[in-house]
Structure formats: structure tokens, C-alpha cells
Amino acid sequence: MSSQTQYFIELGDVLALRFKCKHCETIVSLPMSAKDKRMEMLGACPNCNEPWLLSCNVSIVPAVAELTAALLKLTAIIQERDKSPDTGVSLMLEVKHDETRATSR
Numbered sequence: 001m002s003s004q005t006q007y008f009i010e011l012g013d014v015l016a017l018r019f020k021c022k023h024c025e026t027i028v029s030l031p032m033s034a035k036d037k038r039m040e041m042l043g044a045c046p047n048c049n050e051p052w053l054l055s056c057n058v059s060i061v062p063a064v065a066e067l068t069a070a071l072l073k074l075t076a077i078i079q080e081r082d083k084s085p086d087t088g089v090s091l092m093l094e095v096k097h098d099e100t101r102a103t104s105r
């Protein structure tokens with residue numbers, strides 16, 4: 001017999017986006033609840049000034065802004081819809097859990 005454990009999180013359980021500079025290991029956490037998020041500050045590491053880029057030298061800023069906006073929008077929609085629990089659909093993110101890579105930082 002084999003078994004498998006799957007891990008899911010609700011969108012409302014996403015508390016922050018966490019960034020770790022691969023150059024100097026500085027960690028930046030952007031709370032989902034933060035007012036007036038200053039996404040442009042994510043263009044480079046606040047410690048070593050290394051640019052934080054996606055492939056092709058594209059800044060992470062637009063993608064992070066879109067991700068954050070989409071998460072907040074979907075969370076609000078789902079929370080509003082959950083007031084009528086017998087309608088609609090539930091939405092959760094399935095996440096990988098690797099105990100060898102788990103970190104408490």
C-alpha cells in the first residue's frame with residue numbers, strides 16, 4: 001500500500017510574498033495587507049542593489065504587481081461568495097511540501 005499527502009492553501013492564507021536575494025541573501029517580505037504597496041522598490045535588492053530580474057532582463061516588478069492584484073481580487077471575490085456557501089466553487093492552491101527544503105525563516 002502506498003499513500004500520498006497533498007498540501008493545499010486557501011488564497012486568504014497567503015499572508016505575504018517573500019523575496020530572497022540570491023546574491024546577498026537579504027529577505028524582503030511584502031505583506032498582502034500592506035497599504036500603498038511600493039512595487040518599484042522590488043526592482044533591486046535593498047541591500048546590495050542587485051537587480052531582481054525575470055528572464056530576458058525583465059524586472060520582476062510588473063509580474064509581482066499583477067500577481068498581488070490578482071490574489072487580492074480573487075480573495076475578495078471568494079470571501080464575498082462564501083457568504084453563500086452552497087453556490088460557486090472553492091479555490092485552493094496546491095503546494096509542494098519538501099521537508100528537506102522546508103525553512104522557518
Ligand SMILES: [Zn+2]
Pocket residue numbers: 021022023024025026045046047048049050
Ligand atoms: Zn542582495
